[in-house]
Amino acid sequence: MSLAPRVVLVHRRTELSELIARHGTRGQAEFFLRTRGRDLAEVTAADAAVRAALAAAGAAIPLDWRRGEVERADLDRFLFTPEDVVVVVGQDGLIANVAKYLDGQPVIGVAPGAPGVLVKHPVEAVADLVRSTADVEHRTMAELTADDGQRLLALNEIYLGHAGHQTARYRLGVGGGRAERQASSGILVGTGTGATGWCGSVWRERRSGLPLPAPGEARLVWFVREAWPSPTTGTTRTEGELTRAPLTVEVESDRLVAFGDGLEADTVTLTRGQTATFAPAAKTVRLVR
DSSP states (O other), X not given: OOOOOXXXXXXXXXXXXXXXXXXXXXXXXXXXXXXXXXXXXXXXXXXXXXXXHHHHHHHTSOTXXXXXEEEGGGGGGOOOOTTEEEEEESOHHHHXXXXXXXXXXXXXXXXXXXXXXXXXXXXXXXXXXXXXXXXXXXXXXXXXXETXXXXXXXXXXXXEEOTTSOOEEEEEEETTOOOEEEEESOEEEEOSGGGGTHHXXXXXXXXXXXXXXXXXXSOEEEEEOSOOOXXXXXXXXXXXXXXXXXXXXXXXXXXXXXXXXXXXXXXXXXXXXXXXXXXXXXXXXXXXX
């Protein structure tokens, strides 16, 4: 007998919850907000909208289906199963946060307020969407693989650089060609989903002629941030795209870190002499249309 599908609700703590956890009471949280020219009513309304959306999404799960719930902070300890349907209630970034822990499960993005790019469904649509998840768009992910077996996946972008944002030193090679020794503020490798974010900002600032990938395109782009020349370091390779040929980085600093989608708490650490390889990930995120 096969198990019934399981719907997993993914959310993060609201700003109100975090403020009360930090300051102890609602009154202290209100005082803190007032010192910054903000009103507690705004934060309370946003909290109520998220809680109402979570309650409505939970009520839309069929009674004979299994259910689960996980906060963003606990994603690295939560075990997703192949038959799961993942319902993300929150902002676009929350889908990026959960994507690295999935392996083909359909993802439904639910907006508690105004729709986003990824969380575009109203909560009223959940009841129908969990029963029909065949219509999906596949979003390409970026993957870093270290020579010691460490792996990192990201839906938007992966950053590799110094943990203290000091100079990162390394050798950069593309497609097996001659590597260039560089000193920079780090390297960004991004997807089509992330093209509207950090990579898009770098792309616009340098007025790059490199075409950015579409969200489902199996192509990545990479940018070296603030590379500077010296007698031993070059700046001839500061951007490019990845399809078949990977990007390789041999670390020449004592320690560099890589993290994906802005989650600095979840990093891959690389030490001098190690090599990291960047390429489009074999798996994609299945986002329900």
